[in-house]
Every structure is written in structure tokens, then in C-alpha cells.
Amino acid sequence: xxxxxxxxxxxxxxxxxxxxxxxxxxxxxxxxxxxxxxxxxxxxxxxxxxxxxxxxxxxxxxxxxxxxxxxxxxxxxxxxxxxxxxxxxxxxxxxxxxxxxxxxxxxxxxxxxxxxxxxxxxxxxxxxxxxxxxxxxxxxxxxxxxxxxxxxxxxxxxxxxxxxxxxxxxxxxxxxxxxxxxxxxxxxxxxxxxxxxxxxxxxxxxxxxxxxxxxxxxxxxxxxxxxxxxxxxxxxxxxxxxxxxxxxxxxxxxxxxxxxxxxxxxxxxxxxxxxxxxxxxxxxxxxxxxxxxxxxxxxxxxxxxxx
Amino acid sequence: xxxxxxxxxxxxxxxxxxxxxxxxxxxxxxxxxxxxxxxxxxxxxxxxxxxxxxxxxxxxxxxxxxxxxxxxxxxxxxxxxxxxxxxxxxxxxxxxxxxxxxxxxxxxxxxxxxxxxxxxxxxxxxxxxxxxxxxxxxxxxxxxxxxxxxxxxxxxxxxxxxxxxxxxxxxxxxxxxxxxxxxxxxxxxxxxxxxxxxxxxxxxxxxxxxxxxxxxxxxxxxxxxxxxxxxxxxxxxxxxxxxxxxxxxxxxxxxxxxxxxxxxxxxxxxxxxxxxxxxxxxxxxxxxxxxxxxxxxxxxxxxxxxxxxxxxxxxxxxxxxxxxxxxxxxxxxxxxxxxxxxxxxxxxxxxxxxxxxxxxxxxxxxxxxxxxxxxxxxxxxxxxxxxxxxxxxxxxxxxxxxxxxxxxxxxxxxxxxxxxxxxxxxxxxxxxxxxxxxx
Numbered sequence: 001x002x003x004x005x006x007x008x009x010x011x012x013x014x015x016x017x018x019x020x021x022x023x024x025x026x027x028x029x030x031x032x033x034x035x036x037x038x039x040x041x042x043x044x045x046x047x048x049x050x051x052x053x054x055x056x057x058x059x060x061x062x063x064x065x066x067x068x069x070x071x072x073x074x075x076x077x078x079x080x081x082x083x084x085x086x087x088x089x090x091x092x093x094x095x096x097x098x099x100x101x102x103x104x105x106x107x108x109x110x111x112x113x114x115x116x117x118x119x120x121x122x123x124x125x126x127x128x129x130x131x132x133x134x135x136x137x138x139x140x141x142x143x144x145x146x147x148x149x150x151x152x153x154x155x156x157x158x159x160x161x162x163x164x165x166x167x168x169x170x171x172x173x174x175x176x177x178x179x180x181x182x183x184x185x186x187x188x189x190x191x192x193x194x195x196x197x198x199x200x201x202x203x204x205x206x207x208x209x210x211x212x213x214x215x216x217x218x219x220x221x222x223x224x225x226x227x228x229x230x231x232x233x234x235x236x237x238x239x240x241x242x243x244x245x246x247x248x249x250x251x252x253x254x255x256x257x258x259x260x261x262x263x264x265x266x267x268x269x270x271x272x273x274x275x276x277x278x279x280x281x282x283x284x285x286x287x288x289x290x291x292x293x294x295x296x297x298x299x300x301x302x303x304x305x306x307x
Numbered sequence: 308x309x310x311x312x313x314x315x316x317x318x319x320x321x322x323x324x325x326x327x328x329x330x331x332x333x334x335x336x337x338x339x340x341x342x343x344x345x346x347x348x349x350x351x352x353x354x355x356x357x358x359x360x361x362x363x364x365x366x367x368x369x370x371x372x373x374x375x376x377x378x379x380x381x382x383x384x385x386x387x388x389x390x391x392x393x394x395x396x397x398x399x400x401x402x403x404x405x406x407x408x409x410x411x412x413x414x415x416x417x418x419x420x421x422x423x424x425x426x427x428x429x430x431x432x433x434x435x436x437x438x439x440x441x442x443x444x445x446x447x448x449x450x451x452x453x454x455x456x457x458x459x460x461x462x463x464x465x466x467x468x469x470x471x472x473x474x475x476x477x478x479x480x481x482x483x484x485x486x487x488x489x490x491x492x493x494x495x496x497x498x499x500x501x502x503x504x505x506x507x508x509x510x511x512x513x514x515x516x517x518x519x520x521x522x523x524x525x526x527x528x529x530x531x532x533x534x535x536x537x538x539x540x541x542x543x544x545x546x547x548x549x550x551x552x553x554x555x556x557x558x559x560x561x562x563x564x565x566x567x568x569x570x571x572x573x574x575x576x577x578x579x580x581x582x583x584x585x586x587x588x589x590x591x592x593x594x595x596x597x598x599x600x601x602x603x604x605x606x607x608x609x610x611x612x613x614x615x616x617x618x619x620x621x622x623x624x625x626x627x628x629x630x631x632x633x634x635x636x637x638x639x640x641x642x643x644x645x646x647x648x649x650x651x652x653x654x655x656x657x658x659x660x661x662x663x664x665x666x667x668x669x670x671x672x673x674x675x676x677x678x679x680x681x682x683x684x685x686x687x688x689x690x691x692x693x694x695x696x697x698x699x700x701x702x703x704x705x706x707x708x709x710x711x712x713x714x715x716x717x718x719x720x721x722x723x724x725x726x727x728x729x730x731x732x733x734x735x736x737x738x739x740x741x742x743x744x745x746x
């Protein structure tokens with residue numbers, strides 16, 4: 001505060017030049033943000049109210065809210081929205097549950113080689129999603145994939161048509177994304193666990209609290225401020241994660257029944273060239289995520305301090 | 308009001324911000340700020356100047372794969388080694404991605420100078436005004452050497468100059484497993500049955516008679532034509548909900564579920580891997596793949612797709628030219644070098660080499676009529692398949708056909724709907740997609 005008051009006491013000429021200098025330092029960032037965030041966003045808003053498609057790629061014009069009406073009139077929109085919600089919820093629940101479970105486990109002093117385990121468990125996250133998704137796609141092949149081989153040869157179960165039946169294909173994509181996503185939550189939870197004072201556990205033990213009671217009354221509440229922002233991020237990322245769903249299901253197969261909203265947008269824009277419609281749908285996605293994150297962060301008091 | 312000069316204890320410099328007492332000495336002084344800005348601009352200009360050489364580049368986006376891609380890269384290297392003033396730069400993209408990215412880039416005023424792909428791209432690229440007619444750069448004298456299949460036109464303008472015609476599916480068989488190819492569908496079932504075996508006796512088939520990417524509509528078309536059907540009428544309206552479609556799909560289901568001659572599920576890569584590893588005796592695939600079989604050490608033979616003795620139709624694949632189109636944004640000053648590159652890559656000597664090394668069908672009259680081509684048995688077989696094939700439709704709504712057919716077709720193949728219901732769904736889906744494309 002002293003520094004600030006001293007700066008505020010500098011001469012007006014110095015302050016003016018200081019402001020200029022600060023502006024100069026910030027200018028590249030401002031230009032970059034305007035170019036890669038603000039301009040595309042507002043251009044997308046305009047596109048969403050236009051008739052831009054393959055027949056009007058240069059001579060498009062603004063047609064009002066017709067594309068929004070068309071989005072909500074599309075029968076598949078509601079079905080895909082429902083699948084997107086399921087996709088996001090199931091993934092996040094597993095990401096957080098597995099991530100926190102492994103973090104708590106790795107935080108225990110009796111676990112040997114914790115460093116090695118951490119590296120090993122971070123590997124799914126460290127590998128490029130593209131590679132992992134295609135590897136899983138291969139493993140889900142009904143006749144030659146590793147998963148069905150294990151099911152049929154070692155577990156005496158019938159082979160599953162992972163990639164050719166809608167439900168199974170969607171489940172396959174979810175399993176792949178769970179594999180890819182839990183390390184992030186694990187790393188965040190590990191960081192959170194290390195910041196919890198050991199004295200709290202010692203006091204709880206003196207009071208005779210069970211391990212579950214300690215987890216429920218110490219670990220969970222104190223992890224909360226760390227996990228809530230991570231879960232918020234995870235929800236936004238998963239909601240918009242086109243890579244896994246697109247690569248595992250080969251672009252929504254079978255019969256476009258494994259789309260989530262973002263892959264639905266991609267298909268409309270880049271295979272059907274319905275740019276106006278796709279822009280309108282992407283604005284709807286933005287509105288859903290923006291509203292959700294605001295409500296979620298407010299209701300969970302995510303920004304409140306834990307101690 | 309503060310004065311211009313402050314006692315040291317009250318100035319910003321006192322808190323470690325290095326603000327001197329006199330503005331003229333300050334780092335914020337106008338002269339220094341301009342100097343800093345100038346230096347920054349200089350750094351950016353230098354960074355943006357590249358190597359500063361006068362070499363011009365002709366960029367090509369292409370979708371050549373396998374042996375064809377290796378050949379392409381080799382001939383590009385040869386060209387670059389003999390031209391110091393300009394060079395070719397290439398970038399591979401998968402077919403669909405190539406078209407999509409090119410449209411987006413070119414519509415935004417960017418993109419490569421040349422784009423190489425199949426002829427069905429032309430109508431979309433021309434419609435979106437992202438390519439220029441080839442006649443703007445390539446002289447008539449050069450174009451006149453090409454066969455009609457080698458020049459792709461749409462709405463009375465020439466948009467693509469091909470280096471080959473084909474892209475057609477053929478029956479490829481492993482001679483070590485299947486000594487000869489079937490002539491009819493009846494013969495095919497018998498022959499494939501004799502080589503489909505459970506080698507280790509565990510109850511699962513270890514080697515199939517035939518495999519191919521049959522889950523993709525493009526690879527299904529020969530069966531549709533073999534049962535007398537086609538995708539669209541002369542106006543471009545879908546003709547998919549037909550008895551011919553039902554019969555063709557049902558035939559594939561029988562091959563898989565009744566005769567067990569093809570794998571239960573597959574995709575392009577799995578089918579390729581099966582054939583290359585001897586786990587399938589035959590495959591239905593196109594010219595882009597053949598050199599890959601040679602590299603994999605497969606003793607392969609080519610044959611026309613069989614004749615359907617019940618309908619009296621040959622199984623006819625779609626064929627199309629593949630060639631180069633010019634980005635509408637290519638600057639005029641680059642026209643001479645772009646022309647030089649196109650003439651090199653599509654000229655008679657290149658097509659002769661391609662025919663010889665890749666077994667592609669040339670589209671330059673003199674090469675097509677040459678002894679080298681006439682005496683090349685593989686090429687003649689390939690040519691006979693093209694002659695009995697169906698040309699790729701050039702309507703821009705073809706994209707809606709492929710995408711609209713794919714889903715219902717896969718539903719039939721995974722048993723979710725009957726062949727009749729699937730055909731009805733295909734028709735409805737394609738009609739919807741064509742309607743939606745105008746929105």
C-alpha cells in the first residue's frame with residue numbers, strides 16, 4: 001500500500017508517462033485478446049444471425065434470429081443436448097471420484113514409490129488425446145480389439161459391438177474420456193491435500209475420529225475450494241471435448257447417434273457448410289455454459305477461502 | 308497541483324520503480340518511449356522477414372496417400388532440386404479435411420496456390436468461388452492434350468486438370484491364398500467360402516475370404532449398381548428408397564451373417580491390416596492402395612468386380628479424376644511458376660511415370676495410347692474396370708448423399724433396422740440434408 005501511495009504522489013507528468021508505459025506493456029496483450037477472442041466472438045454473433053452457407057459463402061446477409069429458431073426447431077438438438085449433459089455428468093463424476101480416490105491413496109505414507117505411481121497415473125493425461133483416442137478405438141474393435149478379447153477369452157462373456165451400436169459406442173467414448181480425464185483431478189486433489197495441515201488429522205485422531213470421519217469432516221471440506229474451480233473447468237472442457245467423441249466414434253457413428261453438441265456444430269459447419277446455423281448453435285452452447293458456470297460458482301461459494 | 312520536480316523521498320523512484328526525478332531523464336521520456344517502440348517494431352519486422360531470400364513458393368495441399376504420396380514427395384524433391392528461383396511446398400490432408408480447410412482458408416483470402424483432390428470437390432469449390440478456372444493459367448495448347456476425363460468441368464468452365472482418372476474400386480486378391488478371381492457373384496461366394504477358415508480350431512474365423520470398408524457408402528456403391536440401383540436421378544434427387552437398394556444391402560448382410568465370408572465389423576484401416584497380414588484372401592480397394600500391398604510383400608492380383616448373374620449387371624464402382632485446381636487467391640505474379648508446377652505434375656512424362664510406377668490411368672491422350680500403357684496388363688485391367696464404372700456425380704449436394712446415407716446404412720449393418728426401413732431412412736435423411744443445406 002505504501003508503494004501505491006507513493007506512486008500516487010508522483011508528479012502528474014510522471015504518472016502520465018507511467019500510464020503510457022504500462023499501456024505500452026499491455027498493448028500486445030490487448031491486441032492479441034481483441035484479435036483472437038473478441039473479434040471471433042463478435043463475428044460469430046453476426047454469423048449466427050446470417051444465412052451463410054455453401055450457397056451464400058460470399059454474398060451472405062443478416063436474416064435476424066431465424067437460425068436460432070431453426071436450432072430449437074431441429075428435433076435432434078434436444079436429443080443431442082440430453083446426451084451432452086449425460087456425457088458431461090458421467091465423465092465428471094468418474095473424473096472426480098477416481099482422481100480424489102487416487103490422490104488420497106497416494107497421499108498416504110504407507111504407499112511405497114509414490115513418485116513413480118504419480119508419474120504412471122499422470123501418463124494418460126500426458127499423452128496426446130489424439131493418440132489415446134485412436135488407440136482406444138482400436139481396442140474397442142468388436143472382433144480384433146483387446147477389450148472384447150479379454151471379455152470373451154478370459155471372462156467368458158459375449159463380445160460387445162462397441163463401435164456399431166449407439167449405446168455401446170457412446171459408452172466407449174465415455175470410458176476413453178474417463179481414462180483421459182482422471183489424472184487432472186488427481187493432480188489438483190494432490191495439491192489440495194498437501195496444503196491441509198497435518199495437525200488437523202492429529203487432533204482428529206486424538207478425538208478418536210475414524211478414517212472415514214476424517215475424510216468427511218476434514219479432507220472433503222478443505223479440498224472443496226480447490227476442487228470446485230477444477231470441476232468447473234472440467235465441466236466446460238468435457239462439455240466441449242470434441243476430440244474424444246469424434247475420434248472414438250468416427251464422427252458420431254453409428255447414424256450420428258453419438259454426437260454431443262460441439263461435434264454436432266462441427267459437423268454442421270464443416271461437412272454441411274451450414275455456417276449460420278452452426279454459429280447459432282455455438283452461441284446456444286456458449287449461453288448454456290456461461291449460465292451454468294455463473295450459477296455453479298455462486299452456489300458453491302467457490303471463491304470463498306477455506307480457512 | 309504537484310510541481311514537475313519532486314523531492315526524492317516523495318517520487319516514485321523512492322519505491323524502486325526507477326522513475327528519475329526529471330522527466331527528461333526518465334525511461335518514460337517521449338524520446339525513449341519512441342526509441343523503445345522503434346526497436347520493438349524493428350524486431351517484429353526482422354522476425355517477419357524470414358530468410359530474406361527471393362525464392363518463391365508454390366504451396367500444394369493434397370490428399371495423396373500410401374505409395375502415391377511417397378512418389379509425389381519424390382517428384383517434388385526432384386523439381387525443387389532443379390529450380391532455384393521457386394520451390395514447391397506440400398501439405399497432406401485427409402480428403403474431407405482437405406476440402407473443408409481449403410474452403411475456409413480460400414474464402415478468407417488465404418490457402419495454398421494449388422489444391423489436389425478428387426473431381427467431386429470441384430462443384431463445391433467452384434460454388435464457393437474458392438478456385439479459379441484452370442484456363443486462366445494453363446494455356447489451351449497444354450489442356451488440349453488431355454482426354455475429356457482429365458479436364459473436370461462444371462457449369463461450362465474447366466476447374467481441374469487431372470493427373471489420373473480412376474479412384475475406382477477393384478477386386479484385389481492374394482494369389483497365394485486365392486489363385487484366381489471370381490467372375491460372378493455366385494462364383495465369388497463359392498471361392499471365398501473355400502478360403503474362409505478357422506485355422507486354430509477355436510471356433511472363430513482366423514482368415515476371411517473377403518474384407519473391405521463396407522461400412523462406408525462409397526464402398527457399397529458397386530453392390531448398389533450391381534443390383535441395378537443408383538443414388539440419384541438425372542435432376543440430382545435421391546433414389547435410395549428402392550427395391551434395388553434393399554436387395555443390395557441384403558446381399559451384403561447375407562455375405563456377413565449367412566455365409567460368414569466377411570468380418571462382422573470393419574473399417575478402412577482394419578480391412579487394410581487384415582489383407583496385408585494374410586487374414587483376408589481378398590479386398591475391395593482402389594488404386595491408391597495397390598503399391599502399399601506390393602510394399603507389404605503381398606503377391607496380389609487385380610480383377611474387375613464380379614458380374615451379378617441374377618440381375619445382369621456388373622458391380623460398377625464410381626470413378627473420378629483426381630487433379631489440381633487453382634486457388635482463386637493465387638496472385639497473378641505467381642501464375643508463371645504455378646503454371647510451370649502444374650505442367651510438370653500433370654504433363655506426359657509425369658503421367659508416364661505414374662502409370663509405370665503407380666499403375667494409375669493416364670489422362671493425356673499420347674500417354675494413354677502409348678505402347679507402355681497398352682502393354683501394361685495391370686493398367687488394362689484397371690482401365691476395363693473404369694470403362695464399366697459410373698462417373699462420380701458432380702452435383703454439389705453429393706456431400707449430403709454420402710452423409711445422409713452413412714447413418715441409416717450403418718444402422719442396417721448393425722442390425723438396428725431392416726434393409727427396407729434403412730432404405731426409407733436413407734431417402735428421408737438425404738432429402739432433409741439437402742433441404743437444410745439451403746438454410
